[in-house]
Amino acid sequence: MKKLPERVWLPxxxxxxxxxxxxxxGVAVSTLHFYETKGLIHSGRNAGNQRRYTRDVxxxxxxxxxxxxxxxxxxxxASALAALPESxxxxxxxxxxxxxxxxxxxxxxxxxxxxxxxxxxxxIGCGCLSLGQxxxxxxDDVLGREGKGARxxxxxxxxxxxxx
Amino acid sequence: MKKLPERVWLPxxxxxxxxxxxxxxGVAVSTLHFYETKGLIHSGRNAGNQRRYTRDVxxxxxxxxxxxxxxxxxxxxASALAALPESxxxxxxxxxxxxxxxxxxxxxxxxxxxxxxxxxxxxIGCGCLSLGQxxxxxxDDVLGREGKGARxxxxxxxxxxxxx
DNA sequence: CGTTGACCTCAAGTAAACTTGAGGAAATAG
DNA sequence: CTATTTCCTCAAGTTTACTTGAGGTCAACG
Numbered sequence: 248m249k250k251l252p253e254r255v256w257l258p259x260x261x262x263x264x265x266x267x268x269x270x271x272x273g274v275a276v277s278t279l280h281f282y283e284t285k286g287l288i289h290s291g292r293n294a295g296n297q298r299r300y301t302r303d304v305x306x307x308x309x310x311x312x313x314x315x316x317x318x319x320x321x322x323x324x325a326s327a328l329a330a331l332p333e334s335x336x337x338x339x340x341x342x343x344x345x346x347x348x349x350x351x352x353x354x355x356x357x358x359x360x361x362x363x364x365x366x367x368x369x370x371i372g373c374g375c376l377s378l379g380q381x382x383x384x385x386x387d388d389v390l391g392r393e394g395k396g397a398r399x400x401x402x403x404x405x406x407x408x409x410x411x
Numbered sequence: 412m413k414k415l416p417e418r419v420w421l422p423x424x425x426x427x428x429x430x431x432x433x434x435x436x437g438v439a440v441s442t443l444h445f446y447e448t449k450g451l452i453h454s455g456r457n458a459g460n461q462r463r464y465t466r467d468v469x470x471x472x473x474x475x476x477x478x479x480x481x482x483x484x485x486x487x488x489a490s491a492l493a494a495l496p497e498s499x500x501x502x503x504x505x506x507x508x509x510x511x512x513x514x515x516x517x518x519x520x521x522x523x524x525x526x527x528x529x530x531x532x533x534x535i536g537c538g539c540l541s542l543g544q545x546x547x548x549x550x551d552d553v554l555g556r557e558g559k560g561a562r563x564x565x566x567x568x569x570x571x572x573x574x575x
Numbered sequence: 576c577g578t579t580g581a582c583c584t585c586a587a588g589t590a591a592a593c594t595t596g597a598g599g600a601a602a603t604a605g
Numbered sequence: 606c607t608a609t610t611t612c613c614t615c616a617a618g619t620t621t622a623c624t625t626g627a628g629g630t631c632a633a634c635g
Contacts, residue, residue, distance in 0.1 A: 265611065276612080277594055285592090295601045297612055316527050321592065346531050353528045357521060363480050364517045367510050429581060440582080441624055449622095459631050461582055485622065 264290075264298045272308040279308075287311055287325050310345070317353045428454075428462045436472040443472075451475055451489050474509070481517045 262268060269276045279300075282288045288307050290298040307328065314324045327348060331341050426432060433440045443464075446452045452471050454462040471492065478488045491512060495505050 263611085275594075278592085280613090281593060293601095295612085297601070313527070313531070315592095317524070350528060350531050353524055353531065357524045357528065360481070360517055360521045360524070363477070364514060364521065367477070367514050367517065427581085439624075442622085444583090445623060459582085461631070479622095 262300055262302065264300065268300050268304055268308070272305055274308060274312075279304075282308070282311065285321060285325055287321065287328060314349050317349050318356050319349065319352060426464055426466065428464060432464050432468055432472070436469055438472060438476075443468075446472070446475065449485060449489055451485065451492060474506075478513050481513050482520050483513065483516060 264279055265276045268279060279288065283290060288300070288304050290300045293299050311324055314327070327345055428443060429440050432443060443452065447454060452468050454464045457463050475488055478491070491509055
């Protein structure tokens, strides 16, 4: 592998795709291209038609990855990022809106998983996953507020003995 | 839609695909077929080559859905279910092993998301998502133990100012 | 017995998020 | 200057988890 110029800061507004962004952000070039087609990041071109990203792409990619870790699909991330003004540099307030939005979705996912864990704990404790006569058999006690799908699901688990 | 015989319990060991399983479990027939090809559920056939599931399929489907809610891929669920003895009816201990395994994966996912949320909170609080000079700038303080990927990611977010 | 409605099989399509490959041009080490 | 590298475009492939469709069968109502 040819070594890239160490710490030679190009005009500070232009860095190349692989050489800098991919390496520094840890994503493949193909992914950067892909993100670009999805409108998640943008790039300019040099004389030879090669992409020149500005440094903020690094942060964008980082933010995309963070959002993905919250379980958010790219399409939604794209729309969130699109809400950032393209003309001006994003402000602290802009980012705050983004992160709060993501925090909310994170919270709800955490809550869902936590509830599921608790349900599972209950089932492990009383053996209702395998036996039909669980003391927690009243689904509403166990399920609390959740979608119909979930209630129906757990109700099934708790009450429908497929074997014993 | 033809109405199915209400509460007419077939030989107790055999119910039809759509009429009972799909309706009672809330999944589409096509999904049941799909699960069958993946070895997640099994079925017998009647004289006319139509599937006849036994009642435990209801529980299997319920368990599959629960596992999916933990974020577990079908392949893993399949291998977990495959660990159940095919010959005998699963015991309470069998199910306990399954649910404990899933509980563990659930826990880790919850932990991951929680940590992410806390990081995000920190960033929201200090504005470091948008500004380069965050008091939490020392990545190790913020990140604690996590994979290299994550560290690199967050380190990037915290230290690499793409704009300010 | 005939006509629906429920099933069957197998192939193909879908969506998300990327990766891989082919064919060709630009940038750079030596 | 030339051999590597790196990059470009565009098409097609990959995985997961299913759904849809075509063409044909089975079963039950009337």
